[in-house]
Amino acid sequence: MDVSSNKKYLVNIELENNVNSRDQRNARKENQRQLIIPKTVEEYRKVLQAEGDRRVTMALETAKAKWEQEYEQRIKKERAEAIKAAQKSVEKERKRYLIKQKLIGKH
Secondary structure (H helix, E strand, O other), X not given: OOOOOXXXXXXXXXXXXXXXXXXXXXXXXXXXXXXXXXXXXHHHHHHHHHHHHHHHHHHHXXXXXXXXXXXXXXXXXXXXXXXXXXXXXXXXXXXHHHHHHHHHHHO
């Protein structure tokens, strides 16, 4: 095999599927990914940088999805608490009104 030729040699690699359910669609596409075996240090650095960028992008997307899910859960919880507080306030005011009406009616 002539390594100095201009041909680029491809290698199939298996990627681990440690992704959440949202990324499973993309994981199927990337199960078998082809990498170019670099011949020079510059090519190696480019491939290494591209792989690092891809992994960082995937990590950011996963983290963003998690943050969005946590945010939505927090919003739902705070809405429920606000509704409960408003209902308590209305009930308290209703009781005050009824007590006031009874006191006025007795005199």
